[in-house]
Amino acid sequence: MSEGTKEPDGGEEKVVLKTHDGQEFTVDMATANQSGTLKNLLSEVGSSSNNPQVIPLPSSITSRVLGKVVEYCQRHAAGGGRRGGMQALEQFDEELVELDKDMLLDVTYAAAFLDVPRLLDLTSQAVADAIKNMSVEEVRHYFGVVSDFTEEEEKVIRSECPWAFE
Amino acid sequence: MLIVLPSSATCPAIGGCRLWPHVGPTYCVEKLSREERGVTGVRAYFPTLTPSQDTGFSVFGFAAWSCAFLGGSCTSIQDTRAIQSIETEHVKLFCGSWIHKIFGKPLVCATALFCIQIYLKSAQMSFRRIVRDVRDSFGSLSRRSFEVRISGLLGHHKGKSYSSVNEPHDFSQITQQSHWATLPPELLRDVIKRLEESEAAWPSRKHVVACAAVCRAWREMCKEIVRSPEFCGKLTFPISLKQPGPRDGMIQCFIKRDKSKLTYRLYLCLSPAVLVENGKFLLSAKRNPRTTCTEYVISTDADNISRSSSTYVGKLRSNFIGTKFRIYDTQPPYSGAALCPGRTSRRFYSKKVSPKVPSGSYPIAQVTYELNVLGTRGPRRMHCIMHSIPASAVEPGGIVPGQPDNLVARSLEDSFRSMSSLSSFMDRSLDFSSSHFSTTTGGAQEGFEATTDTKERALVLRNKPPRWHEQLQCWCLNFRGRVTIASVKNFQLIAATQPTAVGPTTTTTAQPSGSGHDKIILQFGKVAKDTFTMDYRYPLSAFQAFAICLSSFDTKLACE
Incomplete structure (x- = not known):
């Protein structure tokens, strides 16, 4: 039950992230420190390899989502120095956010919760790119948003769109 | 509003967590709302047995964690540390009996209770999300009792008025909505x-x-x-056509004339080239010759240009000989404007008119072409009184008041929202005008003069006088490459420093030549047959600039 674990370096500090569905992710401190939330928390309490801190996470972060986040943090904790430099890292980033929309939201939310700013940048940009070239109806469908405009307002707004799309 | 988290064993933020062993099993979180926009907070109460330095720290850490857990990603320990230093003096000690009063039963044998207020960065953090997370986190153990509590809260919640648009009205919808909706x-x-x-x-x-x-x-x-075009220089929503242009730089547009159909179309230049075929359509106008005047109907629809359409935004009307033009807007200018309501606005406010038709008509500007003493070849003199823009707008720190800030045309929105209040406002100004001005051919200019004591002086624009070029033997203006063909219609407008032509009442208020007066506010000129460029900037809007340019198209008996 230690997915996403890197080869343990002797005596390095570890922390266990526990998802709501019971999965545990054991990560090293460098990985955990990519997350502002975890970094701050761990600076409070500390952790050791023999007796790692267990940090429970809210239910909105499933193990699948956390896997993505941990994958990102591990790659970026290693930095551009390994596995082909910055170019490879950029490519990794690009591929990481090629997700279906539900997953994309969950990773976005997890990145926000765990305070991983650069991952949040990636996912937010991916969402922004996804909205481009969508009609109003498509955006509503994509986000599952129900229009709450009154009939009159809707009419006014509909008259606005032809001008923009002229 | 209090969210009571029943037991540490069922809450993942606490359950199985050895970080805060000294924290008692029960605490509660209260959602706070501040008056200022954009701030929401959570106040957490929890008991601790020995508030020592060490536990104090952890308690705050725990508070931050649980608040972050409840509200999202908004707080971190750093925030809490900061809050601790600020809040240490605010940390209140509560005795158990106080808790007993609230919850009807003793909580734990806590001797002290820490109260921590954490203001989340975002006010928009929806309560829906908090509730969803909290509810999810309880699993099956205490769901029923929790739901009862939430529904109890709901009643309480409905009693208060919350400004946030994200507050759901029915918590039962929460789980039914798509993931993305939250x-x-x-x-x-x-x-x-x-x-x-x-x-x-x-x-x-x-x-x-x-x-x-x-x-x-x-x-x-x-x-x-x-942001509005005044600050970002970009046009976005149709309403930006009635908002002032950028303070820095100009918005470059061009006008296409269709002589056979008597239509004019305004486009936004998408490239710096003078002669371009495609641009973003902005406004259209249709020339309607009448027996006594000429009228240009202005619309946001490229093809259907009519006053009865919802895309109608205003009009330009000339006098019989085509030397004086008045620009009418469907939206009223700011209330301090030197406004003289015309006949049409009176008609609009009769109760018979359907409130859904945006047919207000407010004279917002007047363009006058002066008789030309030099004959047909010489330059024309233009004079624009912008009733809706105070002269102070071009002074340093000046603003254009009463801008329509809605995406929806204001008159349109008001017409179905607050028809009564608006009409009462207009009634008052009608009374005002009838008691102060003569109701005959008064016109906007005289109305303007009469109101200068009580209302702010209107901005006056005049054309930059061209220089006589000896070598070329013609009148010249420097358009910086934006105009390529000589035409009597070409002009550049600047703010008038000496409002001499306005009237005797304003000569005493001659303003010092400020910095904003040498800038060209609007320039218009020919670049090809039936193609003209129009560049405008603050404080004019695209609509006003377009209307002024349209007046230049009209044939003037006295000027040509």
Whole structure:
């Protein structure tokens, strides 16, 4: 039950992230420190390899989502120095956010919760790119948003769109 | 509002967690709302047995964690540390009996209770999300009792008025809605911000307009993110056509004339080239010759240009000989404007008119072409009184008041929202005008003069006088390459420093030649047969600039 674990370096500090569905992710401190939330928390309490801190996470972060986040943090904790430099890292980033929309939201939310700013940048940009070239109806469908405009307002707004799309 | 978290064993933020062993099993979190926009907070109470330095720290850490857990990503330990230093003096010790009073039963044998207030960065952090997370986290153990509590809270919650648009009215909808619908607003804001930044140019800017049409929350957000052209230099929503142009630089447009159909179309230049075929359509106008005057109907629809359409935004009307023009807007100018309501506005406010038709008509400007003493070849003299813009707008720190800030045309919105209040306002100004002005051929200029004591002086624009070029033997103006063909219609407008032509009452208020007076506010000129460029800037709007240019198209008996 230690997915996403890197080869343990002797005596390095570890922390266990526990998802709501019971999965545990054991990560090293460098990985955990990519997350502002975890970094701050761990600076409070500390952790050791023999007796790692267990940090429970809210239910909105499933193990699948956390896997993505941990994958990102591990790659970026290693930095551009390994596995082909910055170019490879950029490519990794690009591929990481090629997700279906539900997953994309969950990773976005997890990145926000765990305070991983650069991952949040990636996912937010991916969402922004996804909205481009969508009609109003498509955006509503994509986000599952129900229009709450009154009939009159809707009419006014509909008259606005032809001008923009002229 | 209090959210009571029943037991540590069922809450994942506590359950199985050895970080805070000294924290008692029960604590409660209260949602706080501040008056200022954009701030929401959570206040957490929890008992601790020995508030020592060490536990104090951890207690705060725990508070931050649980608040972050409840509210999203908004707080971190750093915030809490900061809060601790500020809040240490505010940390209140509560005795157990106080808790007993609230909950009806003793909680734990806590001797002290820490109270921590944490203000989340975003007010938009929806309560829905908090509730969903909290509810999810309890699993099956205490769901029923928790739901009872939530429904109890709901009644309480409904009694209060919350401004946030994201507050759900029915918590039962929470789980039924799509995952995406609960996207935290600050994340959505970030997404839309990115979209707005990347789609800076037309035609792809239409995606920003599409986002504003999704739902109310999105619309609010788009309205906040998209700045007015005055500050960002970009046109986005149709309403930006009636907002002042940029303070820095000009918005470059061109006008296409169709002589056979008597139509004029205004486009936004998408490239710096003078002669371009495609641009972003902005406004259209149709010339309607009448027996006593000429009228130009202005619309946001490229093809259907009529006064009865909802796309009608205003008009330009000339006098019989075509030397004096008045610009009418469907929206009223700011209330301090030197406004003289015309006949049409009186008609509009009769109760018979359907309130859904935006047919208000307010004279907002007057353009006068002076008789030309030099004959047909010489330059014309233009004189524009902008009733809706105070002269102070071009002074340092000046503003254009009463700008329409809604995406929806204000008159349109008001017409079905607050028809009564608006009409009472107009009634008052009608009374005012009838008691102070003569009701005959008074006209906007005289109305303007009569109101200068009580109202702010209107901005006056005049054309920059051309210089006689000896070598070329013609009158010249420097258009900096934006105009290529000589025409009597070409002009550049600047703010008039000496409002001599306005009337005797204003000569005493001659203003010092400020910095804003040498700038060209509007320039218009020919670049090809039936193609003209129009560049405008603050304080004019695209609509006003277009209307002024249209007046230049009209044949003037006295000037040509």
